[in-house]
Amino acid sequence: MNSNQAIQAYKASQQLNQNPRDVLTAVHEELYRSISSAKYAHEQNALDQMCAHLAKGVRILTVLATTLNFSAVGGDGERLRQYYLRLLNLLNRNEKIANRASSYQQAIDMLQPLCREFRKIE
Numbered sequence: 001m002n003s004n005q006a007i008q009a010y011k012a013s014q015q016l017n018q019n020p021r022d023v024l025t026a027v028h029e030e031l032y033r034s035i036s037s038a039k040y041a042h043e044q045n046a047l048d049q050m051c052a053h054l055a056k057g058v059r060i061l062t063v064l065a066t067t068l069n070f071s072a073v074g075g076d077g078e079r080l081r082q083y084y085l086r087l088l089n090l091l092n093r094n095e096k097i098a099n100r101a102s103s104y105q106q107a108i109d110m111l112q113p114l115c116r117e118f119r120k121i122e
Contacts, residue, residue: 003113006083025118031060032111035091039104054091057107061088087111 034057041050065084070077090107093100 003083003110005079006110006114021118025115027060027064028111028115028118031057031064031087032108032115034060035104035107035111038091039101039108042100042104058088058091061091083110 034053038050038053038057041047041053061084065081065088068077068080070081073080087107087110090103090110093103
């Protein structure tokens with residue numbers, strides 16, 4: 001699932017009122033910040049900071065992937081669940097150090113359009 005499909009899944013759900021949408025917007029923006037900060041810390045070879053930011057991102061994704069009622073919106077929900085699992089996979093890869101920045105960038109690239117779309121919907 002790509003970010004366009006995730007955006008469509010949220011639009012199609014029509015299940016969110018303003019308050020939960022605001023919460024989801026804030027959660028996704030925090031997730032974006034966590035991954036961006038992990039990437040930056042990795043590039044600076046600040047591994048303790050990288051791990052702290054990465055752990056925060058993984059916690060956020062784990063909560064999103066395990067607590068949202070994806071079945072309430074059918075196929076769109078399943079695509080959204082797959083989107084979160086893909087992001088989680090990117091963060092949990094056991095890669096060589098040189099490839100980690102690439103995984104972080106892929107996750108950032110996936111999240112960026114979704115975060116922008118959340119801001120447009122408000």
